[in-house]
Amino acid sequence: MKAPSAILLGATFARHVVAVAVFAHYMVGSITQKHAETDIQNAINVGFDAFALNLMSLEAWSTEAVDSLFTAAEGTNFKLFFSFDMSHFTDPAQFLPILKQYVNHDGYYLYDSKPFVSTFVGGQLTFGLSSPNAGWQSSFKAALSDAGVDVFFVPDFDDTSGYPDSFFDTFTVVDGAFSWESAWPYMDAGFANVSDTVDSTMIEAAHNASKIYMMPLSTFQFKHLDTINNWYRRGESNLYIRMGQILALHPDLVEVITWNDSGEGHYVGNFWNESLGDTNIAEYAGGFDHTGWQQVISPFITAYKNGASHLSEITASSNVGVICNNNLIGTAAGVTGLNGGSVLGLAAGRANTQRVDVVEVGSDGTTTTIVAATGAKDVMAETSGICNYNYEVVAMSGDASASSSKATSTSAISSTPSTSSTKATSSPASLTSPTPKTTATASSPTGNPAADGALREASKTAATGVSRASMALIDTLPAVDSLVTSQSS
Numbered sequence: 001m002k003a004p005s006a007i008l009l010g011a012t013f014a015r016h017v018v019a020v021a022v023f024a025h026y027m028v029g030s031i032t033q034k035h036a037e038t039d040i041q042n043a044i045n046v047g048f049d050a051f052a053l054n055l056m057s058l059e060a061w062s063t064e065a066v067d068s069l070f071t072a073a074e075g076t077n078f079k080l081f082f083s084f085d086m087s088h089f090t091d092p093a094q095f096l097p098i099l100k101q102y103v104n105h106d107g108y109y110l111y112d113s114k115p116f117v118s119t120f121v122g123g124q125l126t127f128g129l130s131s132p133n134a135g136w137q138s139s140f141k142a143a144l145s146d147a148g149v150d151v152f153f154v155p156d157f158d159d160t161s162g163y164p165d166s167f168f169d170t171f172t173v174v175d176g177a178f179s180w181e182s183a184w185p186y187m188d189a190g191f192a193n194v195s196d197t198v199d200s201t202m203i204e205a206a207h208n209a210s211k212i213y214m215m216p217l218s219t220f221q222f223k224h225l226d227t228i229n230n231w232y233r234r235g236e237s238n239l240y241i242r243m244g245q246i247l248a249l250h251p252d253l254v255e256v257i258t259w260n261d262s263g264e265g266h267y268v269g270n271f272w273n274e275s276l277g278d279t280n281i282a283e284y285a286g287g288f289d290h291t292g293w294q295q296v297i298s299p300f301i302t303a304y305k306n307g308a309s310h311l312s313e314i315t316a317s318s319n320v321g322v323i324c325n326n327n328l329i330g331t332a333a334g335v336t337g338l339n340g341g342s343v344l345g346l347a348a349g350r351a352n353t354q355r356v357d358v359v360e361v362g363s364d365g366t367t368t369t370i371v372a373a374t375g376a377k378d379v380m381a382e383t384s385g386i387c388n389y390n391y392e393v394v395a396m397s398g399d400a401s402a403s404s405s406k407a408t409s410t411s412a413i414s415s416t417p418s419t420s421s422t423k424a425t426s427s428p429a430s431l432t433s434p435t436p437k438t439t440a441t442a443s444s445p446t447g448n449p450a451a452d453g454a455l456r457e458a459s460k461t462a463a464t465g466v467s468r469a470s471m472a473l474i475d476t477l478p479a480v481d482s483l484v485t486s487q488s489s
Contacts, residue, residue, distance in 0.1 A: 020254075099149075
């Protein structure tokens with residue numbers, strides 16, 4: 001993290017009187033009006049400010065979905081903006097009509113009083129001119145200006161050669177930049193956690209150029225669409241680590257990848273059957289609920305908007321958390337605020353035996369469970385030809401016996417400020433607690449051996465949590481000594 005970033009942030013905020021905001025990347029697909037309304041209301045409840053509508057087609061199913069979403073946003077403060085998918089479009093002329101149609105809609109997101117526009121890639125497209133910058137200036141910015149539309153353009157051009165070096169010198173057409181790939185460990189990084197090097201470089205460069213930077217936040221990637229489009233990008237502790245990086249760097253905007261991209265596995269909201277079409281996505285995403293992530297994302301959004309600079313400043317009004325698990329046991333220390341950790345590995349095992357408990361330890365050694373979650377997916381030999389590395393995310397409950405079908409792979413918890421140790425059966429765990437002693441225990445099954453070693457579920461236990469916001473409450477709460485993950489036979 002570069003020290004100049006913080007200084008430059010102050011200068012940028014003085015220039016831009018726009019409040020920080022958090023968006024969710026939204027894959028536009030067939031959707032009913034009721035489901036559009038549900039998505040927007042759920043996003044409002046989490047604290048998101050807008051959906052970045054990933055538009056890849058102008059067919060009726062796509063334009064009708066856009067109309068449904070704008071209709072659903074009416075009467076709310078929730079906004080929408082376009083993120084044009086340039087892996088599908090070949091020229092801005094294709095999508096300028098729909099952009100012009102909605103830029104004056106009450107529900108369209110404005111930044112600095114201008115309609116906000118982003119992209120997925122497109123930094124190599126020239127549209128027949130001498131360079132990508134010239135192409136975007138002529139075919140997009142100038143074409144809109146001729147129509148009386150002045151947009152605030154923050155594309156994802158990290159597909160350009162040499163990115164991020166000299167980005168703002170090369171692309172004078174942009175008002176800011178968004179990075180997609182920096183949300184996860186780079187594919188050539190090897191066995192490494194996600195890095196913020198690109199982000200810190202881009203923040204400093206953006207502010208030096210009097211522009212802005214939108215930083216990505218995501219969980220993991222798993223995709224298994226065909227013989228080419230299938231991969232896994234590490235995410236055991238990605239969300240937790242990335243949240244800390246964002247708070248430390250404090251970018252101008254944050255975009256969560258994604259609300260509903262079931263095909264790549266990093267959805268934190270709903271995805272609907274009508275949007276899947278004739279794909280095989282349901283084979284590895286169906287029944288894997290990720291909405292538990294929202295318990296941790298919501299207090300993170302609040303902390304970010306309040307100017308927090310460290311995970312210890314992420315607090316919640318009650319104990320909340322989620323788990324994603326497999327069946328290895330490990331321990332991680334915890335501190336005040338949001339905690340995270342992981343135990344790497346993979347083993348077969350039964351459902352309903354993968355468990356994470358957050359417990360208070362009294363002065364006499366007695367323990368009381370505060371929140372807990374239990375997994376409900378088997379880890380077993382694959383039978384469908386898909387080795388499924390999708391996570392199922394379980395929101396933790398105050399009911400110690402609570403079991404959820406959302407648990408194969410990650411977990412997050414929020415509790416009172418405390419130091420904590422986490423014992424996790426099978427993977428990453430993160431915990432936030434309000435008093436300096438928290439213990440979490442995770443348990444997992446002894447396992448049903450996979451005959452051929454090919455595991456249907458890649459389960460890794462993770463926990464993440466947040467402390468109570470009220471200091472008055474904290475003072476009266478017993479210390480939480482450890483987070484325990486246990487194994488049952």
